[in-house]
Amino acid sequence: MSLVSLVKISGQKFEEAIVKSLKLIEYKLPKDARNIVIKPNLCYYLDWSTGHTTDPNFVGSLSIVLRQSISEDVTINVVESDASAMKCKYAFKMLGYEKMAQKFGVNLVNLSEDEFERTKTTVNGADLVFKTPSTIRNADLLINVSKMKYSRPSVKMTCALKNIFGCDPYPLKYRYHSMLSDVIVGLNKTMKFDLNIIDGNFVYGEGTRKIGLVMASQDIVALDSACAKIMGVSKGRVKYLRLAEKEGVGTSKFEARGVTIDHFASMYPRQGYLKTIKDQVFYYLAKFGLTSKLGID
Amino acid sequence: MKTIKIGLVGLGYMGKIHLRNSLRSKSIANVAACDVTAKGRKYAKSIGAKEVYTDYKEMLKDPDISGVVVSLPTYLHAECTELAAEAGKNVLLEKPLARSIAEGEKIVQTCRKNGVKLMLGYHFRFSPQFMQLKQSLDKGVFGEAQIAHATMVGPGPFFHRAEGYAPRPVPSWWFNKELTGGGALIDLGSHMIDLVQWYFGRIEEINAYVGHRFNLDFEDYALCVCKTKSGTVATVTVGWFSREASAKFEIFGSSKILSAKRVDSNKAVSLAKMILGLTPDFNLPYVWELQHFVDCIQNDKTPLSAGEDGLADLQAISLAYENATPIEESI
Numbered sequence: 001m002s003l004v005s006l007v008k009i010s011g012q013k014f015e016e017a018i019v020k021s022l023k024l025i026e027y028k029l030p031k032d033a034r035n036i037v038i039k040p041n042l043c044y045y046l047d048w049s050t051g052h053t054t055d056p057n058f059v060g061s062l063s064i065v066l067r068q069s070i071s072e073d074v075t076i077n078v079v080e081s082d083a084s085a086m087k088c089k090y091a092f093k094m095l096g097y098e099k100m101a102q103k104f105g106v107n108l109v110n111l112s113e114d115e116f117e118r119t120k121t122t123v124n125g126a127d128l129v130f131k132t133p134s135t136i137r138n139a140d141l142l143i144n145v146s147k148m149k150y151s152r153p154s155v156k157m158t159c160a161l162k163n164i165f166g167c168d169p170y171p172l173k174y175r176y177h178s179m180l181s182d183v184i185v186g187l188n189k190t191m192k193f194d195l196n197i198i199d200g201n202f203v204y205g206e207g208t209r210k211i212g213l214v215m216a217s218q219d220i221v222a223l224d225s226a227c228a229k230i231m232g233v234s235k236g237r238v239k240y241l242r243l244a245e246k247e248g249v250g251t252s253k254f255e256a257r258g259v260t261i262d263h264f265a266s267m268y269p270r271q272g273y274l275k276t277i278k279d280q281v282f283y284y285l286a287k288f289g290l291t292s293k294l295g296i297d
Numbered sequence: 298m299k300t301i302k303i304g305l306v307g308l309g310y311m312g313k314i315h316l317r318n319s320l321r322s323k324s325i326a327n328v329a330a331c332d333v334t335a336k337g338r339k340y341a342k343s344i345g346a347k348e349v350y351t352d353y354k355e356m357l358k359d360p361d362i363s364g365v366v367v368s369l370p371t372y373l374h375a376e377c378t379e380l381a382a383e384a385g386k387n388v389l390l391e392k393p394l395a396r397s398i399a400e401g402e403k404i405v406q407t408c409r410k411n412g413v414k415l416m417l418g419y420h421f422r423f424s425p426q427f428m429q430l431k432q433s434l435d436k437g438v439f440g441e442a443q444i445a446h447a448t449m450v451g452p453g454p455f456f457h458r459a460e461g462y463a464p465r466p467v468p469s470w471w472f473n474k475e476l477t478g479g480g481a482l483i484d485l486g487s488h489m490i491d492l493v494q495w496y497f498g499r500i501e502e503i504n505a506y507v508g509h510r511f512n513l514d515f516e517d518y519a520l521c522v523c524k525t526k527s528g529t530v531a532t533v534t535v536g537w538f539s540r541e542a543s544a545k546f547e548i549f550g551s552s553k554i555l556s557a558k559r560v561d562s563n564k565a566v567s568l569a570k571m572i573l574g575l576t577p578d579f580n581l582p583y584v585w586e587l588q589h590f591v592d593c594i595q596n597d598k599t600p601l602s603a604g605e606d607g608l609a610d611l612q613a614i615s616l617a618y619e620n621a622t623p624i625e626e627s628i
Contacts, residue, residue: 045455045467045511050540085464090472094455094511174464278565285568 002219002251004226006258009201009212014061018197021216022065024257027195029069033141035077036066038106039193041147041163042080042091051204054145056100058199062145063104076104077135081111082171088112109135112169121189123247128186131169136191144193144220148213148227149204150271153283155180156238159227160196160220161249164188181240188220188249196220198227205231205269213264221250229261232270300326301594304362304386305346306353306377308337309468311391311418312368318584319366320345321576324591331356353377357384364594366587367391368418370468371483372476375400378415379407387414389590393487393614394607396478401611405604415604416590419491421544422602423585426557427492430546434496439550442497445531447489449544453481453517453537472513480515482507482621483614485535490523490610491602492546493533498526500613508624510538521617 005024009017022029040054048055063076078097080088088110092098101108116131136142146163154177155162164187165173165180176183200213213230217223221244228235235241235252245252271279303325305316312332319328330341331350338349350356357365357380365386367377374395381388388408394417395401408415421427434442454471470476477483482505494500503523507516518536525531529548544559560578567577576584593600 044464046540047510047538083464085466087466090467094513096512099512281565 001253001255002217002222004217004219004222004254004256005215006226006256006261006264007214008259009214012057014055014058014201014214015065017214018062018065018216021197021214021258022195025216025218027216027218029066030141031070033070033074035075035139036070036141036143037136037139038062038076038078038143038145039163039167040078040080040097040145040199041158041166042086042088042095042097043147043158044083044086045091045094048095049202049208051149051202051208052147053095054147054199055201056096058201059097059106059145060100060104062143062197063106076106077109077139078106079109079111079133079135079167081133081166081169083166084172084174111135111167112171114169116169119190121186123182123186123189124243126182128182130187130190132190133167133169136167141195142191142193144196145199146196147203148198148200148231150206150231150233152177153280155184155240157224157228157231157233159198159224160193161185161188161224161240161244164191164193167191181243184240185243185247185249188244189247192249193220194218196223198223200264203268206271206275207269209267209269211264211267213259217254219250219254221245221252222254225252226254226256226261230265230268232265232268299595300324301363301591302327302329302359302361303591304329304331304353304356304359304365305341306331306356306365306367306381307369307373308332308334308341309368309370312337312366313340314580314583315366315368315389315587316341316346317344318580318587322584322587322591324588324595327361329356329359329362354380357381357386362386364389364590366590370470370476371396371478372470375404378404382408382411382413382415385411385413387416387590387594389416389418389587390604390607391418392491392607392610393478393483394604394611396476396483398608398611398615401608405608408604414593414600415607416593416600417491417602417604417607418586419488419602419606420582420586421488421492421559422495423589424557424559424582426560427546430548430555430557431496433553433555434548438553439548439555440552442527442529442548442550444549445493445497445529446534446547447492447531447545448534449485449489450518450534450536450539451485451542452540453484455511455537474515477515479614479618480507480513480519481517481535481537482519482521482617485537486519486521486533486614486617487607487610488544489533489535489546490613491606493523493525493531494606494609494613496548497529497531499609500525500616503613503617503620505617505621506624507621509626512626516621519617519621523613523617
């Protein structure tokens with residue numbers, strides 16, 4: 001059984017909440033780490049206050065915690081890659097990451113411009129080959145700082161596991177969408193993160209809510225399972241979560257520590273049935289190109 | 298009434314709206330469409346455009362085309378509109394008129410010199426709610442219209458675009474101030490400034506605060522205060538930062554307070570209307586705008602939103618930029 005912590009942020013004191021969340025899962029930051037990677041969740045050009053993207057101040061606060069706990073000399077690389085509809089050069093600027101990097105002395109790395117090595121893995125008995133960026137390969141501590149939000153009907157939710165999708169430097173990611181679950185699991189097998197944190201200050205469900213939550217776990221599957229519970233998503237219906245457990249990425253059995261799951265579940269803006277049906281209809285219309293034909297895209 | 302042939306240049310977001318409306322118009326017999334992308338041309342063919350072009354200069358050679366709808370990025374407005382005017386075509390040009398006053402003046406002069414009509418794509422002037430306000434003003438129901446608030450906020454060019462199943466990046470020109478002429482103030486502000494001048498006459502003074510929430514070198518929100526010729530003081534608030542969209546105009550008079558807002562379109566209702574062959578509400582002002590353009594060509598009328606109006610709006614916007622105070626932003 002893996003440990004998952006749930007901490008309520010008081011005010012905007014991210015550092016305090018991060019330290020507490022690590023303590024609850026009995027995680028000690030490795031003193032010898034010198035090269036640290038933080039992977040936030042940047043999605044399109046959506047501001048952190050919408051609940052879609054990691055707050056740059058949260059990442060800045062994490063960098064303070066890392067320097068205080070490990071060493072002032074650590075190198076911190078905040079990484080993201082280009083996506084079908086998002087370019088890092090704009091996202092870093094527009095979402096406040098350039099300002100944050102300057103203020104907290106961290107580097108911003110576009111993984112799509114990084115050197116890489118091809119790595120082979122197996123998912124569901126099939127071979128998959130991914131490009132592993134040098135910045136990730138050379139890091140001695142990998143930290144995943146994702147969001148908690150509903151996603152397209154084919155994957156249902158975006159939390160820690162799905163955030164690693166953004167470590168794949170290949171920019172035309174929509175081409176993966178027909179086999180998204182396999183790719184998410186494959187990438188998580190290839191790039192195993194040491195620590196997974198959820199910036200749940202603002203979350204996105206049926207609209208945006210400020211629920212002031214920080215979660216942490218070393219087990220990415222356990223963390224996503226806890227998120228699913230808060231979001232009201234049956235983990236059995238999330239294909240990549242089932243597959244990740246089957247492939248040994250982690251376990252869905254967890255022990256929650258700190259504030260109860262029910263407390264945050266009652267605050268989460270869960271999606272009603274009507275919205276779910278509407279999303280499904282639009283998803284299939286878009287999939288078959290009908291939204292564009294009808295002029296409603 | 299004799300039907301006419303229309304040529305469309307540019308099949309981006311607005312171009313596609315005009316294309317669909319042209320194909321459904323009873324006054325338009327034939328539609329030619331031009332786009333530099335194969336995808337755009339394929340789309341035009343698939344929904345019924347008879348002729349498609351890659352180069353609009355070729356399309357302009359067609360003597361049967363009497364009106365051209367230009368929905369190109371702002372930096373291409375001048376060249377395309379001037380060539381169309383020189384080819385004797387009437388032009389419906391998407392807003393803003395141009396990136397600068399000098400460029401705008403040249404467009405207006407070229408159209409005037411060649412005796413063609415130039416209409417700006419100010420669809421709010423064709424929206425019943427906003428037309429109603431104009432009628433109320435003309436009837437004097439406000440007494441004296443002392444204060445007005447114009448607001449237009451939305452996701453701007455940074456909304457999540459998709460073509461069917463595939464996400465589509467924001468076209469790169471939107472990130473280049475040299476190509477757009479500015480940010481939210483010139484893009485959304487041109488609509489609201491146009492309504493202010495349509496309702497209350499020329500803007501004589503204007504001051505602005507401009508914000509850069511997205512840390513780009515152009516504003517993504519702006520708040521302006523302007524004094525108009527009629528004495529009404531209006532605020533114009535625009536922004537590109539919200540996932541939701543809203544456009545509203547409020548007039549506070551000594552006798553009456555009235556407001557107009559854009560009809561929000563429910564996607565499900567729009568879809569149902571599309572399937573039933575009806576025009577969804579959000580699309581109606583664009584349909585009427587195009588119909589007015591065709592009517593102006595057929596009956597030799599002056600467009601309701603003429604090139605000169607677009608130029609006056611550009612002059613007010615340029616003055617707002619000159620007087621703008623930037624707002625300090627934190628992370």
